[in-house]
Amino acid sequence: MKLYLADNTCSQAVQIIANELGLDLDLVHFDVFGKTTSNGEEFSGVNPMLYVPVLKTGDDNDDQLSETIVIISYLADQHPDAGLIPTRGTFERAKFDQLLVFIATEIAQKHIPLMRKLLTEEGIAWSRNKLVSAYRMLDDRLSDGRRFLTGNEVSVADAYLWATFWHKRSGAPIEHLEHVMAWKARMDALPSVQKALREEAAIVASHRSRLAA
Ligand SMILES: N[C@@H](CCC(=O)N[C@@H](CS)C(=O)NCC(=O)O)C(=O)O
Numbered sequence: 001m002k003l004y005l006a007d008n009t010c011s012q013a014v015q016i017i018a019n020e021l022g023l024d025l026d027l028v029h030f031d032v033f034g035k036t037t038s039n040g041e042e043f044s045g046v047n048p049m050l051y052v053p054v055l056k057t058g059d060d061n062d063d064q065l066s067e068t069i070v071i072i073s074y075l076a077d078q079h080p081d082a083g084l085i086p087t088r089g090t091f092e093r094a095k096f097d098q099l100l101v102f103i104a105t106e107i108a109q110k111h112i113p114l115m116r117k118l119l120t121e122e123g124i125a126w127s128r129n130k131l132v133s134a135y136r137m138l139d140d141r142l143s144d145g146r147r148f149l150t151g152n153e154v155s156v157a158d159a160y161l162w163a164t165f166w167h168k169r170s171g172a173p174i175e176h177l178e179h180v181m182a183w184k185a186r187m188d189a190l191p192s193v194q195k196a197l198r199e200e201a202a203i204v205a206s207h208r209s210r211l212a213a
Helices: 011-021 068-078 091-115 121-142 156-163 178-188 191-212
Strands: 002-005 026-029 054-056 064-066
Touching (some): 002 011, 011 068, 011 156, 011 191, 026 191, 068 091, 068 156, 091 121, 091 156, 121 178, 156 178
Parallel strands (some): 002 026
Antiparallel strands (some): 002 054, 054 064
16 A cells, blocks of 8 residues: 655554554655655645545555545554454444544644644634643543553554644644643654654655755
8 A cells, every 4th residue: 555645744643553553555755845756746646635645555546545534544444453443333433533533623623724824813822722622631531541542552543643743833832731741752652653753754855865866
């Protein structure tokens, strides 16, 4: 399978889940500023929205998925024994999907206009407050001593939250949320996360050196 990723973005969630599952991904770097890809493909032909992640599961143009939560849920659903996601159709899964949508809408997509400096002063204050409230809810969830968002084992939700942990870039003051910060440190130490960072750095560096040559 081929994963289109960008440096330091939500595509890391897909890498982490693939690593947890022991899947090999062929990585393609999309430079979101220069708009080039490490394999020379025109990315607008892959995703006209110019968003990563995109996962290609085959050679056909239809054999691809976009939308982070869809991709990571799909991979986890293919390997139910790994326990990265509850069984589809159960109430537990509905609650889990609720958490994924919460991370997508209340966290990931709230950070982006702040990071891109697209907001008025009022918009900045509003968005940062919403982000702090959202992270506080997750902090409450983690305050019962669980190691990860839904229990003591890592899940798809943890991978997604980690890959969108952008408070430093968006200026959202969340460092006082001790349970969230302790969770982040636990995630940082996971071999699946470390491997994702190494492999992302390698493909980004090789793309950049090819462009510079
Ligand atoms: N709805 C998409 C949005 C993905 C998204 O925002 N991707 C960002 C990186 S996290 C991106 O590719 N940005 C490129 C750009 O804005 O040019 C999803 O949830 O996967």
